[in-house]
Each structure stands twice: as structure tokens, then as C-alpha cells.
Amino acid sequence: MTTPDIVGNELPGGSYTVRRWMSFLWADATQNERDVHRYPDAVESEDIDGVLVPSEFATQIAVAGSGTSIEGLLSDMGMDWDSGVFYAGQELNFDQQLRTGISYQVTGEIGDVTEKGGDSGPFHLVTIEFHAKDESGDPVFNSRMKIIVR
Amino acid sequence: MTDRDIQPGTEVRKRFENIREEDVKLMTAITRDPNPIHFDRQVVDKMGLPGLINQGASNLSYLVQVVEEISGTGGDITDIDVRFRNQVYEGDSLTATATVDTVDETEDGLIANVTGSVIKSDDTVVVTGSATVEISDA
Numbered sequence: 001m002t003t004p005d006i007v008g009n010e011l012p013g014g015s016y017t018v019r020r021w022m023s024f025l026w027a028d029a030t031q032n033e034r035d036v037h038r039y040p041d042a043v044e045s046e047d048i049d050g051v052l053v054p055s056e057f058a059t060q061i062a063v064a065g066s067g068t069s070i071e072g073l074l075s076d077m078g079m080d081w082d083s084g085v086f087y088a089g090q091e092l093n094f095d096q097q098l099r100t101g102i103s104y105q106v107t108g109e110i111g112d113v114t115e116k117g118g119d120s121g122p123f124h125l126v127t128i129e130f131h132a133k134d135e136s137g138d139p140v141f142n143s144r145m146k147i148i149v150r
Numbered sequence: 151m152t153d154r155d156i157q158p159g160t161e162v163r164k165r166f167e168n169i170r171e172e173d174v175k176l177m178t179a180i181t182r183d184p185n186p187i188h189f190d191r192q193v194v195d196k197m198g199l200p201g202l203i204n205q206g207a208s209n210l211s212y213l214v215q216v217v218e219e220i221s222g223t224g225g226d227i228t229d230i231d232v233r234f235r236n237q238v239y240e241g242d243s244l245t246a247t248a249t250v251d252t253v254d255e256t257e258d259g260l261i262a263n264v265t266g267s268v269i270k271s272d273d274t275v276v277v278t279g280s281a282t283v284e285i286s287d288a
Binding site for chain 2: 089
């Protein structure tokens with residue numbers, strides 16, 4: 001099994017703005033009952049216009065705002081969904097709460113590719129790092145996504 | 151839950167009943183995920199799977215929700231680190247649990263270190279993880 005030489009490769013980068021309908025429907029889809037993700041009136045802060053976005057939505061901001069897609073990343077590695085892909089893990093570190101209406105600026109890179117062996121045979125553990133900032137350039141979150149690719 | 155209730159051993163549980171096909175597909179549409187295992191029944195049937203596979207972000211959400219419940223409205227998750235152990239399928243029912251391990255006082259409030267899990271009704275572990283929550287006095 002050949003390990004692709006892609007560690008350090010930077011993602012194209014881009015931006016992503018969460019709209020209220022996205023937060024609303026994401027909360028619906030995950031049985032999240034908190035109204036702060038749906039209705040501005042439920043948000044008890046004068047500093048926030050719009051709604052608070054569920055924290056795990058950062059994973060979506062990261063990938064969708066990075067200028068590529070998981071499919072594109074796999075293609076760069078010579079792999080595709082048929083290879084067998086498993087979302088293995090996720091780390092998120094937050095400096096700010098997520099909010100609707102903010103254009104999050106996203107950058108990222110391939111953090112690591114490690115060949116491993118398992119009961120089902122060899123696989124690659126791929127770590128993709130994402131970094132999001134707000135419109136002022138202040139850090140919002142870092143995301144470390146780990147996927148298993150066979 | 152108030153700050154005074156948060157101490158080592160404090161636990162929050164939430165049940166997520168019967169993951170619905172429409173919720174799996176809704177998350178798939180929001181995330182624009184082209185992987186057919188999340189929406190195409192012909193594909194999952196051919197693979198011999200019991201149903202559509204739930205999005206990993208949804209499984210993460212179940213754990214995030216109970217962690218946030220510990221902090222209530224005055225807290226923010228600053229860090230979360232999870233491993234996805236097994237797939238969740240449409241129709242599965244899950245229990246998400248978050249437990250406070252340690253609580254530290256700061257000038258601005260509390261920091262709670264939490265561990266958590268999401269487990270199916272048949273005791274299959276689907277998500278494990280840890281998180282840090284900052285709970286402000288304001």
C-alpha cells in the first residue's frame with residue numbers, strides 16, 4: 001500500500017456563511033430542541049444578531065469553506081468513496097461561538113497520513129486540519145478531522 | 151443546570167429515539183454529501199447494511215448536546231475530541247451521556263472537563279469523547 005506524499009498540502013481556502021435556515025434545519029435533523037439555534041429572540045445577548053449555530057456545525061463550515069470537498073481530497077490521494085472511507089474522529093477547538101451571518105474564512109492543510117494495519121487489513125489514517133477566522137481576522141475555531149481510507 | 155450543580159460526577163443523559171430516514175437525508179442535503187450510503191437505499195441494500203447510514207456530524211451532535219446541557223446557557227464548549235466507533239443506521243435509538251470529571255475555578259467562572267459517549271440500545275458504542283466547557287459567571 002503506497003502512502004501518498006501529500007502531508008502539508010494546503011487546501012485552496014475559501015469562506016462560508018451560515019444562514020439561519022441552515023442552523024434551523026441542522027437542529028431539526030439532530031433532534032436539537034434549543035431555540036437559540038432557530039430564533040433570534042431566544043438568544044440572550046445584545047451582541048449577537050441572528051442565531052447561535054450548533055457547535056458541531058464547525059465541521060461543515062470547515063469542509064464547505066475550505067475550497068474543496070472530501071471527494072476532492074480523496075481524488076487528490078488517488079482514492080474515492082469506493083475505496084472504503086470511514087469518518088474516524090474529530091477534534092474541535094473554539095475561540096468563539098458560531099453565529100449566523102458571519103463570513104468565516106477557512107484555510108487548511110493535510111496534517112498527516114499514516115499507514116496502519118487492522119483486523120480488516122491495511123489502511124491510511126488521514127488527518128485534515130482546518131482553521132477558521134471571522135471577518136476581523138480573529139480566530140474562531142480549529143478543526144482536526146480524521147478519516148480512514150482503505 | 152446552574153454553576154452550583156456542576157461538580158465531578160454530574161451527569162446529563164439524553165435519548166435520541168428512532169433516527170429517521172428524513173433526518174439522515176436532511177443532514178446529507180445540508181452537508182451536500184454525495185456518498186450514497188446516506189440516501190440511496192439500493193446502495194445500502196446491495197452492501198447488506200440494515201439501512202441508511204447516519205451522518206457522522208449527527209452522531210457528533212448528540213454528544214455535543216449533552217455536553218452543552220451541562221453548561222446550560224452560560225457555558226461554551228472550548229474543546230471537544232471524539233472517536234467514531236461504529237455506524238448508526240436509520241431506525242437506531244441512542245443514549246448520549248456526558249459526565250463531569252473535574253471542575254476548576256477561574257477568575258471568570260468554572261472550567262469543567264467532561265467525558266461522554268453515545269451508545270445504541272443494544273449497547274453498541276458509537277461515539278466516545280472528551281470535552282472542556284467554560285462556564286462564565288456573567
